[in-house]
Amino acid sequence: MKELRFDELTVGDELPALPLSPITRTTLALYAGASGDHNPIHIDLDFARQAGMSDVFAHGMLSAAYLGRFLTGWVRQERIREIKLRFTGITHLQDAPLCSGRIAEKFEHAGEERVRIELKTTVRGNIDTIVGEAVLALK
């Protein structure tokens, strides 16, 4: 892994996006079991229909975990100071999330050189499902 370096980054730089596989029922069953989030809205079609949804849909925290993967693909995990996420859309079955990030700010805090990265997951081309940011302390 080539770590992000403070001096080599410019505000506005885009990190190469991380494309994920389409979400399947198996993805959701695995995530429910692995995460401990057993909310039936994500795994039980009958429950989802009773709640007025046409089908089950993905856990927001699954896309959040993909963003975690995206970040730890670029920096050692101990460099992550903050992750703040807003869930803005639902990820449906067969949607293939795309994680992307853009350097929004370079600053110093607590004696560390830090960057603020605007983060997003999108599906179907341009529908945002998560909008947020991460703060990383870099060398």
Added chain:
Amino acid sequence: MLDKSLIGRSLHTSTIQVEKGALRLFAKAIGESDPVYTDEAAARDAGYRSLPVPPTFLTCLEAQASDPLKVIELAKLDLGRILHAEQQFIHHAMAFAGDELTFATHIADMYEKKGGALEFLVTESRVTNQHGDSIADIRCSLVQRNS
């Protein structure tokens, strides 16, 4: 109607040991292929004392250590109409397999938007390890759609 008298109410102080098998299952579920998260030798080579807890897995550990639906019942919300609105992590230190993490969680806020069409419930969790070191502060916002 939200029962705002619940603001400030402690939900739980729950402790869980981080297990390697749970971390490997999570890696599989999210398609993580970096061996640092599944292979102890790779984790040690990277300078970690065991498999790391990935950045968002803390919420999963909390769900496994406590009853995540309890707050829904307590606040008399309807599971079928709830969505996750926001999630924040402030990471202070990493946690690893074998650590015992304690989650101290309370209801931090409850409020409405759009004349009650949207009801929000915010919880905050302080995460510490077996040495009392601060690992993370977590804030989670749920929204119930009433329209």
